[in-house]
Amino acid sequence: MSSNLIIVESPAKAKTIEKFLGKDYKVKSSFGHIRNLVKKNFGIDIDNNYKPKYEVLADKREIVAELRDEVKNSTSILLASDEDREGEAIAWHLWEVLKLNKKNTKRIVFNEITKPAIKKAVANPRNINLDLVNSQQARRVLDRLVGFKLSAVLWKKVKSKLSAGRVQSVAVKLLVEREREIIDFKPVSSYKITAIFEAVDINGDVKKIETELSKRFDNEQEAVDFINKTGKSLHTVKSIVKKPAKKSPSPPFTTSSLQQEASRKLNFPVLKTMRVAQKLYEAGKITYMRTDSVNLSETSQKNIKEEILKEFGNKYYKKRNYKTKVKGAQEAHEAIRPTYIKNKSAGKDNDERRLYELIRNRTIASQMSNAEFERTVIKINISNNELYYSVVGEVLIFDGFLRVYSYAGGERKTVFLPKLKVGQKVDLEQIDAIEKFTKHQPRYTEASLVRKLEELGIGRPSTYAPTISTIQNRGYVIKENREGQEREYIHIKYNNVKIKKYKKKEIFGAEKSKLFPTDVAMVVTDFLSDNFNNIMNYNFTADVEKEFDDIADGKLVWYEMIDKFYKDFHTKVEDTIKNADRNTGERILGKDSKTGKQIMVRIGKYGPIVQLGVPEDKDKPIFASISKEYHIETINLKEALGVLNNSSNGRLLGKDPKTGREIYVRFARYGAVVQIGKAGDKEKPKFASLLKGMKIDKITLEEALELLKLPRDVGMYESKKVVVAIGRYGPYIRHDSKFTSLKKEDNPLTVSLERAIILIEQKREKDRKNIIKEFKEDETVKIIKDRWGRTCIVQNKKYYNIKDIKNPEKLTLKKCLALIEKMSGGTNNKKPTRKKKK
């Protein structure tokens, strides 16, 4: 009989540990936090030393009940949540909720999941550290107060349903500040001078070298003057300097650096990286993927060493210990590494295999020797000018860690230079002066924003990906591509005889999967910065973290720290609600020359709008949504007029030849639509979303008419209608009340019945493969593999997960119905009960 209970945070961890400890120990998981602050009144009794009021999370009730049973059957309980602030708090919440007592309950910690480490932890139990728990409570209470109070201010002063918080508001501010820098950026051009020389090397062979001048010129005239002055000058080798250079590997992965590299090398968004890593973790292939530690355990370092020696030899090995430089790191885990470094490949699909390989290579590289280069700089003298040309050659002498891992910036180019002598004459063959423009700072990607937040010590590994999602879901940020623009630049060529000038074109400023702040983000950031500058300060988190540390060290009482913060904060909140103007980013652009009415832009109830006229006008004002191509801050009167003409009632495309009703195209709440008729018409207007790539100001009447034909009957199949339409998730086929998505290459306006049937059959084939068992007696019940590969019973479109059942193909109908009965009861209880209101 097992009589010892160990509770950890993660079920995957529980499984591993149970194997190490034998049958006297049962290892269970709490699945993270089990309690949270209630929502009512902030869940905090502000007048009573900020006493928190907790409730068991709705989806943890079952787990808590289960743990309660286990506790009853155990003689000793070991709380083994992570060794950090949050982990200590989880242990304490378990203690409180499970009504544990000092007699049989201890706290243990380990940061390596190996048999000796766990045995050692079990042998050295301690008590819960209440100071550490209190520092977590302070963190939690502060975040709740800041988050809920600030959000409520925004609802009143900007727009309903907005949100603000210690982490997200700063993340948005980073994007807004960068965007403004970019908007204000004025590219400056200069002239880069390059020259090609012919030189006789020490073997007597003639070689070419491409060099660059030590200075760029501010304008075309200076560049031309320089060429005129030095085109016929004597050029000689001024110096040749050789220097060894080296490059060290990067530390093994943390959550943040894994997200960077998966984004850069595999093109994964951060959420995908975490999802794929989670799969590898659950399968036991990698260590925990939410960590800020770059530490490798002794054991794993030993294994990595063996692997390197075996695969590459002694020359490639170098023992390295890494230290985190990140502010506020808590290091409850190891770095992310393969559990068994010997496994060269792991994972069930391509994404998992690629991510595993990336993790493995990075881990191995982190214990390998430096890459070594030889760098040579040759400088060329100009007889009648103090400027000089130079060229850098680089040759890889020893690849070291580069054998398995290329570092940021991609492959280093090998440049060989001819062997020359100092003082020798070289012959000028060609000079090019090319106009170059300065570039603005890059926009953030998901991954680079995470890196910046980590650098500032804001947010935690478990929240980086969710934070990036939140700011997108709240409408503060959109991730998108932007096409580049064309511009002209000047290229002056001198071929040792005469100068020629060319005008050339280049594309610049193209963006791929970048984060763009919306108008709402700009208005909210300004509002919060004006009124709550301390919280918007990039150092706010780092400063409060210092105080949390003091609480953990027993040097500060947590509610006194909160009180000191809250007194000022609360006053400021009240003051802002009372005195601050509504901030909707309102900007008056000018007057409409036709009607004489005022035109302005601002944030409306549903997003940015242009407004013609003010409410006091007799005639109602006209409103028009602003598309993402324009910004409230930069749109001008002419563009606003364009938006008004294109919207409100929409841009009139023409009349429907069939019905004679007018057809408009405009922006609606969820994107661009074409519309037949108006709201006031007797006949109701009909709408159709625009296809991807269609632009409101480009679409023609013909295209609009085509769109309005959707949903489109394409014919009959098996005596049932086949209908094509565009839905929330893109174009689809509906047949026999089943949905099939169209492929990228299919056009819903033209797709044929034949093609539709092929797609329907493909879908059926795929579904058929997933059917495990059907019942003749009752065709509504099936056992299938669902979209995510889990075994389920399905009845009336409801799915009942039975992944824990072995041999599902042997289930009888009776048994299935019993399972459905049981589970529908279970799932209904799980859902949080909602108050019904009339």
Add this chain to the structure above:
DNA sequence: CAGTGAGCGAGCTTCCGCTTGACTT
């Protein structure tokens, strides 16, 4: 999914961190 936008007001929204399910067209 839906075709709004003033202002009024009811009733809603919202935070950060720790975990994994559940999930639909």
